[in-house]
Amino acid sequence: MKKLKNWDNKTWLSSKSYISQFNKFLKRKSNLNKNSKILDIGCGRANIISALQQKYKFRNKPTGIDIVANKDVKRNIVFKKIEALKYLKKQKKYDLILIKQTIHFFTKTKLNHLLNLSKKSLNPKGKILIFSLKTKNNKIPCFKKMRKNLEKSLKRDEVLFQIIKKNLKKISYANFNYKVNISKQKYVRMIKERYISCLLNMNNKEIKFGISEIKSKYKNQIKFTDTLKCISYRK
Ligand SMILES: C[S@@+](CC[C@H](N)C(=O)[O-])C[C@H]1O[C@@H](n2cnc3c(N)ncnc32)[C@H](O)[C@@H]1O
Known part of the structure; x- marks a missing residue:
């Protein structure tokens, strides 16, 4: 798969309001305090752990790892450009491992x-x-080919959820809901920048065609709920 670079590049996923609501959700799900050691696997620009660090001033800065080193990765955390399995083999210990x-x-x-x-x-x-994105009735605005790719990827995610259930056994589920309100113009830019993996393998012509579909299908302001399924495991 091609590398994903614009997922959290000035999108709702990097907005103050999203990060703050997400981190409130994290707080409810984990027992965060000054001594917590945190690892974020596939951290992107590390917006989440950076905001956590600002809030909790952890004794040990959270670590974020990713195979892509974006030039604007947050600096108040420890970032490592490394593949997840390779890093985990180092056997460092954490109180919270986030895989978002x-x-x-x-x-x-x-x-x-x-x-x-x-x-x-x-x-x-x-x-x-x-x-991970909720797999049923997902509300992410899509053009036809994008929806087809997304549905295919969500079907595969369901298989991955089964693997997680079988592997981790003692798990609980919750949903994180975020109400997105974004201008069509900004959303079109996100599509152009291939913000989500179901756009990565499309050629420029398909993206251009898709954008014209989005332009005619949606009003100037696009509103929807971005829902993530949260699977939690406790040792
Ligand atoms: C969709 S982004 C999510 C970023 C961030 N967790 C968030 O929710 O905003 C997925 C991230 O996982 C990274 N990634 C993919 N495979 C990885 C691997 N094997 N090891 C480490 N990072 C990986 C990608 O480079 C990308 O930055």
Whole structure:
């Protein structure tokens, strides 16, 4: 798969309001305090752990890892450009391992490795929180080909959820909902920049055609709910 670079590049996913609501949700799901050690796998620009660091001033700065080193990665955290499995083999210990919107990059076998190594990297009572797009009735605005690709990827995610359930066993589920209100113009820019993985393999002509479809299908302001399924595991 081509590399994803614009996921959190000035989109609602990097907005103050999204990060703040997401981190409130994280707080409810984990027992964060000054001593918490956090690892964010597939952290992108590290917006989430950076905001957590600002708020909690952890004794150990959170670590974010990603195979892509964006030039504007946040600086108040420890960032490492490294593949997740390779990093986890170092066997460092964490209280919270966050894997947000990243599992779909893994094959089934690699996902099992990721889960096994993550479990081994947890402190007693440590938590793994996995977030992924909800698979049923997903509201992300799409043009036809984009919807087709997204549905295919969500079908695969359902298989990955089964793998997670089988591997982690003691898990609980919740949903994180965020109400998006974005101008059509900004959303078109996000599509042009291939902000989501179901756009990565499309050629310029398909993107251009898709944008004209979005332009005629949606009003100037696009509103929808972005819902993530949260799978939580406690050691
Ligand atoms: C959709 S983005 C999510 C970014 C961030 N977690 C968020 O929710 O805003 C997925 C990220 O996972 C990274 N990624 C994909 N495969 C990876 C791997 N094997 N090891 C580390 N990072 C990976 C991608 O480069 C990308 O930045």
